[in-house]
Amino acid sequence: MAELGRAALIVTLGLSLYALVAGGAAAWLGRRRLAHSARNALLASFVSTLVATVVLVAGFVRNDFSLAYVAGHSSRALPLPYKISAFWGGQEGSLLLWLLVLTAYSALAVWFARKRARDLVVWVTPVLGGITVGFSWLLVAVSSPFDTIPAAADGNGLNPSLQNPYMVAHPVFLYLGYVGLAVPFAFAMGALLSGRTDERWIVATRRWTIVAWTALGIGQLLGAHWAYQEVGWGGYYAWDPVENAALMPWLAATAYLHSVMIQEKRGMLRVWNVILVSLAFCLSLFGTFLTRSGVVSSIHSFTQSSIGPWFLGFIVVAVVFSVTMIWLRLPQLRTSARLESLVSREATFLYNNLLLVALCLTILWGTAWPILSEAVRGESVVVGRPFYDFFLRIFGLPLLLLMGIGPLVAWRRASLRGLVRVFTWPAAIALATGAVLILLGAGSSIPGLIAYTFSAFVLATIGLEFVRGTSARRALTGERILTAFGRLIGRNRRRYGGYVVHASVVMLAIGVAGSSAYDSVVEGKLARGDSLSVGGYTLTYRNLTERDGANATEIRAVLDVRRGGSSLGTVEAGKNAYSVEQQVSNEVGIRSDPLTGEDLFVIAEQVNDDGTVFFRVFVKPLVNLIWLSGLVFVLGSMIALWPDAREERRLATRYVRERADRAATT
Amino acid sequence: MSVWLLLGAALAVVVVVVVALPFLRDPAPASDALDEPDAAELARLEAEEERDRALAALKELEADHRAGRISDEDYRAVVGIVRRDAAEALRALDRLRDESVAGIGTETAKSA
DSSP: OHHHHHHHHHHHHHHHHHHHHHHHHHHHHTBHHHHHHHHHHHHHHHHHHHHHHHHHHHHHHTTOTTBHHHHHHOOTTSOHHHHHHGGGSSHHHHHHHHHHHHHHHHHHHHHHTTTTTHHHHHHHHHHHHHHHHHHHHIIIIISOTTOBOOOOSSOOOOOGGGOSHHHHHHHHHHHHHHHHTHHHHHHHHHHHHHTOOSTHHHHHHHHHHHHHHHHHHHHHHHHHHHIIIIIOSSOSOOOOHHHHHHHHHHHHHHHHHHHHHHHHHHSOOHHHHHHHHHHHHHHHHHHHHHHHSSTTTOHHHHHHOSSHHHHHHHHHHHHHHHHHHHHHTHHHHOOSOOOOOSSSHHHHHHHHHHHHHHHHHHHHHHHHHHHHHHHHTOOOOOOOHHHHHHHHHHHHHHHHHHHHHGGGSOSSOOOHHHHHHHHHHHHHHHHHHHHHHHHTTGGGOHHHHHHHHHHHHHHHHHHHHHHHHHHHHHHHHOOOHHHHHHHHHHHSHHHHHHHHHHHHHHHHHHHHHHHHHSOEEEEEEEOTTOEEEETTEEEEEEEEEEEEOSSEEEEEEEEEEEETTEEEEEEEEEEEEETTTTEEEEEOEEEEETTTTEEEEEEEEEEOTTSOEEEEEEEETTTHHHHHHHHHHHHHHHHHHSOOHHHHHHHHIIIIIHHHHHHHHO | OOHHHHHHHHHHHHHHHHHHHHHHHOSSOSOOBOOOOOHHHHHHHHHHHHHHHHHHHHHHHHHHHHTTSSOHHHHHHHHHHHHHHHHHHHHHHHHHHHHHHHHHHHHHHHHO
């Protein structure tokens, strides 16, 4: 089967090269059939990549250990879902996943935009072709998943930490996000190459950008939950370079999703939007580079990596190309519209953008500095948690506040009296919340208190927005309250979907503040019958059990949990010993309280031969709001994404029908 | 030669046909030029975008004022500018349409 996989990847490389060269020639010379042919090549590249993917998945399912990649990442005892997810468990497979998602996005984006922006698509095709060439070249010539070896009786197995349900979904969502950012980038570059810098590239990519941004957000949240459950250190985000790699493009894309509204509403920030789209895409490439080149562990492993230098070259090409195109088209991108007041909605969106980009670049600096230091000075440096936490507070807290302010400030300009009127209630609710929290003892953490106060302000503004909108609609139409509420959202999906997303970010902020600023921790070595207390809980170590799992021996310490004199049942924490992989993993015990959102989190750090266990126990208030925020985030994104028939008709009139009418008249 | 390699070759043949399809379907077209918008159409597109932007701004301003998000004072300060922008955008679009119709008329007269 390896021959078919290799052949399919070579076909993808050939097709993408054709899309790049023939597509570029067709756009330059204005040749219709050549342009359609290049577009077909891009569509067909998805099919050939899918064939390669099916071959590799079949290799895993059939335990084909003659494939070096399968032998290195799977075993006969590995459960089927993990055999499939082992597909992206290593470098070659994850690059193939990148390519599959890229060709799928390319085919769909080009196909759906073929009518409304056909003169743009002609230029978009070679750009997407060029990106596909980069990845298919890596898979064909540098790091193939179809290298063969003499078949072994069994494989090496999959890293135990990847044998987790969240690891089945997390990389897929992350790549849907990373790669999806190639679509707005390609359309932006297509617009610059063609010199058609009107709004069509934005209209054509609006949904693709939200899809990619949502997927990237969900991917990070799934990764955080995986780290929380699987890594077993008691947290969910460690500012690890690999984690930062996904956060940076998400922040840049968030800034873009806000600033593009200013272009749509006021025709401003055209240059800035193209810069943000390019930044988001280049950061997604940088993220893949960080996770796949070995550069994070050491600059030396980067130089020994098979793909590292290629990837760095790819990033340099993308950056140079973007900067050159933006520079060349600057005169066409400039507009006459100007910011009229520093107190206006567009101004608050601009402040939001500056904070998001500042946070993004700060994280980039913290991530890149250790690599640069090792490369230039030969010294290893560590940029630790305090650096990131400091800047998260400096930039993150004002961002939180702006989420509440922005939507309520008028476009163009707002008076002080108007602002006071609009913000009186939210400010009063926020201050009252802050005062109550101080009385409840939340003043022990000033950043936590500020985060909660700002969160209350934002939630109050969002709530008032829904109430005001529904009331105004009822007054105008006489509809019943639920009908008015539903139609208010249905007729303004991006606006109200955005509010729901804002609510999810507030939930996230509350969860992060609660679980990090107000958590409790205790640790100790316990013998059977011994107890320890933390955050109102008392845990008594009952016994140690051992059982055989699907592909590991599971050792668990059982603890009785009591709070306020009543029993809450038991919690188990321990270790899994994987025989094939010859590795041991930490398996934490978590008891969630659905009413308060609090977690009791137990780690069995060390299980001793005499039956004693060294435990570390955390109580994490409100941590479950973080996971719940993911559901709200998806709901808000779906509302914003859902097609609006009236808007679609309007765009069809603008871009398709009048053109057809005009052709018929001529 | 293994069956898998043959399948790979078959895949290559199929995609070559798909890529060549525009040439196979239309071997001798009257024109092979791309159907690209001319300068007049690009100007119309930009003018329509400007019109839609201005009308959307007016609609949003009215909705915000009605919902109480914007005070009477702020509304009065801005509504005139927004209406003027909308009117200007509509006038610009009308001018472009008139020029386009005049252009078509001239071309028709020439060809007659």
